[in-house]
Amino acid sequence: MRRHINTNLIHAGISEDELTGALSVPIYTAATFRQKELGQTKAGYEYGRSGNPTRKALEALIADLEEGTDGFAFASGLAAITTIMFLFKSGDKILISQNVYGGTFRILDKIFKNFGISYEFSDTSNLKLLAQKFSRDKSVKGLIIESPANPILSITDIAGASKIAKKHDALIIVDNTFMTPYLQKPLALGADIVVHSATKYLGGHSDVIAGLVAVKNKELAEKIKFYQNAAGSVLPPIDSWLLIRGIKTLGVRLDRHNENAEYIAKFLQNHKAVSEIYYPGLKNSKGYKIHKKQAAGSGGIISFILKDNYDIKRFFDSLKLIALAESLGGVESLACHPASMTHASIPKEIRDKIGISEKMIRLSVGIEDKKDIAEDLEQAIKNAARRLRS
Numbered sequence: 001m002r003r004h005i006n007t008n009l010i011h012a013g014i015s016e017d018e019l020t021g022a023l024s025v026p027i028y029t030a031a032t033f034r035q036k037e038l039g040q041t042k043a044g045y046e047y048g049r050s051g052n053p054t055r056k057a058l059e060a061l062i063a064d065l066e067e068g069t070d071g072f073a074f075a076s077g078l079a080a081i082t083t084i085m086f087l088f089k090s091g092d093k094i095l096i097s098q099n100v101y102g103g104t105f106r107i108l109d110k111i112f113k114n115f116g117i118s119y120e121f122s123d124t125s126n127l128k129l130l131a132q133k134f135s136r137d138k139s140v141k142g143l144i145i146e147s148p149a150n151p152i153l154s155i156t157d158i159a160g161a162s163k164i165a166k167k168h169d170a171l172i173i174v175d176n177t178f179m180t181p182y183l184q185k186p187l188a189l190g191a192d193i194v195v196h197s198a199t200k201y202l203g204g205h206s207d208v209i210a211g212l213v214a215v216k217n218k219e220l221a222e223k224i225k226f227y228q229n230a231a232g233s234v235l236p237p238i239d240s241w242l243l244i245r246g247i248k249t250l251g252v253r254l255d256r257h258n259e260n261a262e263y264i265a266k267f268l269q270n271h272k273a274v275s276e277i278y279y280p281g282l283k284n285s286k287g288y289k290i291h292k293k294q295a296a297g298s299g300g301i302i303s304f305i306l307k308d309n310y311d312i313k314r315f316f317d318s319l320k321l322i323a324l325a326e327s328l329g330g331v332e333s334l335a336c337h338p339a340s341m342t343h344a345s346i347p348k349e350i351r352d353k354i355g356i357s358e359k360m361i362r363l364s365v366g367i368e369d370k371k372d373i374a375e376d377l378e379q380a381i382k383n384a385a386r387r388l389r390s
């Protein structure tokens with residue numbers, strides 16, 4: 001019998017300790033494991049980098065949740081993306097969503113380019129354009145997308161993009177950080193690999209840096225397993241345990257994130273100070289129908305722009321409840337300035353081209369009382385206006 005996601009969040013993978021029956025998988029801090037005899041392990045573990053029981057429980061959990069064959073846990077989201085990049089070789093080209101996370105762009109632009117792997121931005125929300133890029137350039141061997149893509153939350157049709165990538169024998173990698181498997185399952189939509197900054201919603205409490213990967217078949221699993229061990233950026237057992245614990249409450253947290261963000265998006269949409277708002281749950285947002293088809297909710301991230309007569313620095317300085325901070329997806333509400341924070345590693349001329357304005361504010365709506373969040377925004381907006389008048 002197939003279980004529902006809310007049950008799987010708690011019971012999937014390896015949810016208890018086989019040895020003791022403990023309902024919380026223990027934190028096995030072992031660096032090495034006694035072997036029965038030469039070449040014979042006791043339970044499949046020999047050295048902590050190649051395998052750890054706490055990490056294995058987490059890896060089995062993300063594989064189940066993303067409906068993949070295998071999962072892998074890394075020291076950060078970027079360590080996970082870096083390891084996936086080892087699947088490519090010199091001469092390959094990777095297409096990336098225009099609004100891909102700044103750090104993903106940085107790895108390609110500042111590291112892998114030096115090893116002969118090139119990249120090109122593509123507006124992946126436009127499948128016709130994407131198909132043309134594939135047809136024109138036979139060196140394209142991979143596609144990295146985010147949907148919704150940070151920070152303007154543009155939507156890509158994952159099933160459509162997967163079909164195009166498959167037709168050209170390219171791997172499609174979906175960064176599912178913003179949605180999590182609770183809201184969106186890219187492998188079921190046709191993707192080959194799903195990657196997460198588990199630092200965000202999966203961990204959920206802003207207390208762990210981690211990356212997770214799930215793959216759709218054993219062939220990819222074998223390769224990622226090899227690279228994970230060879231490159232060695234694995235997630236420590238304590239952090240693996242924190243993630244398992246965080247994931248158990250993912251459903252209830254995301255329900256509240258969704259509810260609060262919808263409320264705040266409507267509040268901002270109707271606010272006289274706001275000139276533009278980006279939230280995939282608003283009916284008039286670009287890609288609304290596609291997002292609704294492929295995801296079970298709109299998530300907790302909203303970006304918006306204040307009208308010219310509001311001082312954005314003053315807005316950030318005036319926030320009291322909402323913290324000015326990098327990151328997203330934790331229980332607490334955060335605000336950030338993408339142009340100078342999350343997307344600072346993308347050159348300004350590219351930022352301008354892809355719509356990341358200097359005036360843009362990104363909110364990660366937390367699970368506090370939505371009225372308190374709205375009240376904090378209201379007083380910060382008021383203060384931002386006063387400064388210019390005086």
Ligand SMILES: Cc1ncc(COP(=O)(O)O)c(C=O)c1O
Binds near residue numbers: 078177178196210211
């Ligand atoms: C969409 C997305 N992918 C990947 C990353 C990188 O993850 P980490 O910070 O865990 O290395 C981030 C971080 O903000 C992100 O927002």
